[in-house]
Amino acid sequence: xxxxxxxxxxxxxxxxxxxxxxxxxxxxxxxxxxxxxxxxxxxxxxxxxxxxxxxxxxxxxxxxxxxxxxxxxxxxxxxxxxxxxxxxxxxxxxxxxxxxxxxxxxxxxxxxxxxxxxxxxxxxxxxxxxxxxxxxxxxxxxxxxxxxxxxxxxxxxxxxxxxxxxxxxxxxxxxxxxxxxxxxxxxxxxxxxxxxxxxxxxxxxxxxxxxxxxxxxxxxxxxxxxxxxxxxxxxxxxxxx
Amino acid sequence: xxxxxxxxxxxxxxxxxxxxxxxxxxxxxxxxxxxxxxxxxxxxxxxxxxxxxxxxxxxxxxxxxxxxxxxxxxxxxxxxxxxx
Numbered sequence: 001x002x003x004x005x006x007x008x009x010x011x012x013x014x015x016x017x018x019x020x021x022x023x024x025x026x027x028x029x030x031x032x033x034x035x036x037x038x039x040x041x042x043x044x045x046x047x048x049x050x051x052x053x054x055x056x057x058x059x060x061x062x063x064x065x066x067x068x069x070x071x072x073x074x075x076x077x078x079x080x081x082x083x084x085x086x087x088x089x090x091x092x093x094x095x096x097x098x099x100x101x102x103x104x105x106x107x108x109x110x111x112x113x114x115x116x117x118x119x120x121x122x123x124x125x126x127x128x129x130x131x132x133x134x135x136x137x138x139x140x141x142x143x144x145x146x147x148x149x150x151x152x153x154x155x156x157x158x159x160x161x162x163x164x165x166x167x168x169x170x171x172x173x174x175x176x177x178x179x180x181x182x183x184x185x186x187x188x189x190x191x192x193x194x195x196x197x198x199x200x201x202x203x204x205x206x207x208x209x210x211x212x213x214x215x216x217x218x219x220x221x222x223x224x225x226x227x228x229x230x231x232x233x234x235x236x237x238x239x240x241x
Numbered sequence: 242x243x244x245x246x247x248x249x250x251x252x253x254x255x256x257x258x259x260x261x262x263x264x265x266x267x268x269x270x271x272x273x274x275x276x277x278x279x280x281x282x283x284x285x286x287x288x289x290x291x292x293x294x295x296x297x298x299x300x301x302x303x304x305x306x307x308x309x310x311x312x313x314x315x316x317x318x319x320x321x322x323x324x325x
Contacts, residue, residue: 062275066268096277096301210271 003051004163007076009104010088011097012059015116017041018146019088020056023156033072040072047156052163055082061096063103064207066214074215077107078199079222083163086155088114091121091128091143101137105171106203111139112158119145139169176206183209195219249284250296250313256286258317265314277301278315 010016020028024043033040041056057076058069077085087104089097094115104111115128134141140158144151161167175181187205195204199219207215246261260280265273277300278284285299295306307315 062271065272065275093302096303099275 004083006054007082007085014088014090015146016088091117109169113141115143118143138171246316249315252286257320260317262316
């Protein structure tokens, strides 16, 4: 039987863990990420006869500020390559939440966006055009209320379709300033040469341009000592945000 | 449109400021951007501490307090009511 690996990402207080609990019930265990005092919660559920293993990533506003939480979340998505990453967004403050969603979309196309707290948003008079968001982001979007357990079946249908490859999302690609785009183009071939197709070259290029030393360290650790990643260090200043 | 740009640290309670520039560098810059201190975004000055530092701001529907070290490196232009 197929087992898919699912990661849950999202800002703090978006109801990510409520969703995690609703999905896995008692079929979960918690511990720590190796070498970090960051809690790791893992669980399992079945849907349409398929088994899904879920990891509840730490709640973060970003993946790039280099806190232990953010490193854990970033490393999981980039190195463990879950079959689907569900990005949980708070319907009542989408603007802030979409920052993380866009970051994840730069890393992988296997994403389902899950807008939680729809009931809260409705109370505040917020109406959300799901089709439009899905169209703009280029990934499937589901609306749920984890607390009252509504919309979860529809979410899981989307997750299964992305996991099995029946839906192949084509995420929006953020276009940066010409200067940055040119630098990306220069870097990409070197990155492909060094890392192969294991990692999204465009994303790695952006991280390098941002001077992300912690990613370099993680890549080296992951690749063993062999990869000569050193050459591209300090390519540029921090130019993108 | 050469509107006078102000440092966030020089604003008054109740001011609304459209951010223009963030001169903070490094990881903290990243962090501020993640929290919504992005050029173009509007920030409201909620309240000041008794000694004037830190100052609480409303960004993206969230309250965030910044020390003067950071807020003095964030620039914006006052929106409306800038008769002070």
